[in-house]
Amino acid sequence: MPKQTPSQTVGPYFAYGLTPEQYGYAFSSIAGGVLAAEAGDGERIRIEGRVLDGAGAAVSDAMVEVWQADGQGRYAHPADPRSSNARFRGFGRVGTGTDPEHRFVFETVKPGASGEGQAPHVNLVLFLRGLLSHAYTRIYFSDEAEANAADAVLAAVPAERRATLIAARADTGGTPLYRFDIRLQGDRETVFFDV
Amino acid sequence: MSDRTPFKPRDWDSHPPYLYPDYKSTALRAPRKPLVPLAPSLSELTGPVFGHDSLGPLDHDLTRNAAKEGEPLGERIIVTGRVLDEDGRPVPQTLVEIWQANAAGRYLHKVDQHPAPLDPNFLGAGRCLTDDAGRYRFVTIKPGAYPWGNHPNAWRPNHIHFSLFGPSLATRLVTQMYFPGDPLLALDPIFQGTPAAARDRLIAAFSLEVTEPEWALGYGFDIVLRGRAATPMEG
Ligand SMILES: [Fe+2]
Numbered sequence: 001m002p003k004q005t006p007s008q009t010v011g012p013y014f015a016y017g018l019t020p021e022q023y024g025y026a027f028s029s030i031a032g033g034v035l036a037a038e039a040g041d042g043e044r045i046r047i048e049g050r051v052l053d054g055a056g057a058a059v060s061d062a063m064v065e066v067w068q069a070d071g072q073g074r075y076a077h078p079a080d081p082r083s084s085n086a087r088f089r090g091f092g093r094v095g096t097g098t099d100p101e102h103r104f105v106f107e108t109v110k111p112g113a114s115g116e117g118q119a120p121h122v123n124l125v126l127f128l129r130g131l132l133s134h135a136y137t138r139i140y141f142s143d144e145a146e147a148n149a150a151d152a153v154l155a156a157v158p159a160e161r162r163a164t165l166i167a168a169r170a171d172t173g174g175t176p177l178y179r180f181d182i183r184l185q186g187d188r189e190t191v192f193f194d195v
Numbered sequence: 196m197s198d199r200t201p202f203k204p205r206d207w208d209s210h211p212p213y214l215y216p217d218y219k220s221t222a223l224r225a226p227r228k229p230l231v232p233l234a235p236s237l238s239e240l241t242g243p244v245f246g247h248d249s250l251g252p253l254d255h256d257l258t259r260n261a262a263k264e265g266e267p268l269g270e271r272i273i274v275t276g277r278v279l280d281e282d283g284r285p286v287p288q289t290l291v292e293i294w295q296a297n298a299a300g301r302y303l304h305k306v307d308q309h310p311a312p313l314d315p316n317f318l319g320a321g322r323c324l325t326d327d328a329g330r331y332r333f334v335t336i337k338p339g340a341y342p343w344g345n346h347p348n349a350w351r352p353n354h355i356h357f358s359l360f361g362p363s364l365a366t367r368l369v370t371q372m373y374f375p376g377d378p379l380l381a382l383d384p385i386f387q388g389t390p391a392a393a394r395d396r397l398i399a400a401f402s403l404e405v406t407e408p409e410w411a412l413g414y415g416f417d418i419v420l421r422g423r424a425a426t427p428m429e430g
Contacts, residue, residue, distance in 0.1 A: 002279055003206065003281065003396065003419060004205070004209040004210070004281060004419050004420070005417075005419045006390070006393045006394070007211060007368060008369065008371040008386075013306065014294060016294065016302075016320050017292060017293065017319070017321075018358060020320065025318070030322070031243070067238070067243060069237075076241075076243075076244065077242060079240045079241050091242075118238070123239070128224060129220055130221050130225070131225070132210070132211035132213060132218070133205070133213065136233075152234060153236070156232065157231055158231075184223070184225070189227060189228050191231050192226050192231070193231050194204065194232050195233055195239050
């Protein structure tokens with residue numbers, strides 16, 4: 001039987017191939033930072049954060065992908081038995097090289113819970129120069145304390161590390177903002193999953 | 196076997212570790228704490244689905260998809276292969292994206308400072324969907340080697356970057372394809388960071404069968420994504 005092809009780093013030069021429109025290259029993008037442009041079912045939110053290296057510096061050449069259910073917790077994929085909202089694809093991809101503070105920003109809707117024992121969350125896949133295999137994590141929401149307490153994945157995370165997975169909500173008048181910084185190393189290293 | 200059957204784990208005997216000191220950028224960027232196990236859920240069994248609406252007609256042909264006033268310079272090549280899972284089953288209708296340096300070893304990327312010429316007729320990015328037999332095919336230019344700052348006189352071997360989705364978030368893969376007989380492979384900490392037994396899987400095979408007479412050399416490169424485990428998820 002064939003064996004898995006090894007992963008290799010995305011390197012520093014992915015932008016014109018994988019995130020071309022965001023970086024101003026003459027090639028179309030298959031996805032960007034806007035998952036939901038208009039009010040559909042679900043609450044419009046903004047998620048932003050930075051990727052911080054072991055020295056605390058913001059990484060300017062990371063690529064962040066998100067995959068999420070719609071406002072009612074349905075994934076736009078055949079494995080989800082519920083029919084999904086066809087207008088909401090649920091996939092986003094941005095690089096951290098165009099924002100002056102090297103943030104990634106996603107405009108989306110807050111996902112619903114996708115199953116029993118699952119609090120609402122966004123799945124995140126991280127790629128960067130110096131990361132030989134991609135890393136998986138999840139974004140949970142600070143205003144879902146009750147659902148988070150009942151979430152099976154969070155429960156399997158050592159209690160002192162759970163906070164690294166919870167995005168803090170800020171209501172500043174406009175679209176609610178969730179802040180989610182990813183720390184690659186250190187005391188507050190983000191939990192990465194063995195997906 | 197169904198859409199709800201979880202995937203076999205990432206085979207860490209095949210994939211590079213996060214920390215590989217010879218590749219200097221890993222020092223401050225490799226996660227240091229162990230990965231936390233995750234019970235399979237719909238979140239990883241699903242993933243983005245792409246169709247032909249995501250593709251332009253010339254996306255698979257890098258010798259034409261950015262041509263302005265002629266053809267790009269360099270050695271024209273065909274790169275083709277199958278995307279399979281660990282059970283040898285084809286992965287049909289899945290998106291394959293590639294990007295690469297031009298024949299002179301220069302990336303169009305604004306950050307690339309290597310003083311080699313850009314090619315006005317070459318972008319270096321392409322994509323396609325696999326067919327029902329899991330086959331993909333690109334026409335491109337053989338990328339040049341380029342220097343990088345990892346250590347004195349460090350040069351990356353010729354390579355093409357690949358990005359694949361497969362049927363779910365769990366099968367996501369970003370990798371690099373190398374060329375047979377490249378003397379730089381033995382000196383490259385990114386390639387060498389891969390477990391020794393798995394390295395050959397990253398090297399394309401020259402193929403006379405794929406080679407088109409009077410036109411382009413052919414290379415075959417099959418890609419294997421994670422397969423399904425035995426038992427479907429409950430519920
Ligand atoms: Fe490269």
